Amino acid sequence: MAYVLEVHIVDPGDRTIKVSHFFWGLTERECETYKREHLASCEYFRAAEQAGNTLEELSKIDESEIPDPDEFEEEEEEAR
Helix, strand or coil, X not given: CEEEEEEEEECCCCCCEEEEEEEEECCHHHHHHHHHHHHHHCHHHHHHHHHCXXXXXXXXXXXXXXXXXXXXXXXXXXXX
């Protein structure tokens, strides 16, 4: 069992989602920790959160669904 916390930033001008963040973890707490760390370092994300312009969804997933960086590299090589 694992989790993914999706946080979508809603543009206040046209009310569309242009940016989404995905925080992956083996526990809900791990996802929240990564979100908190990113909020501390990303001014755009922090401003949207403070203004109430974010939508969140926490989902339980199979551990195998957590992205593996090696899979991305394999896809790049196959595309060449």
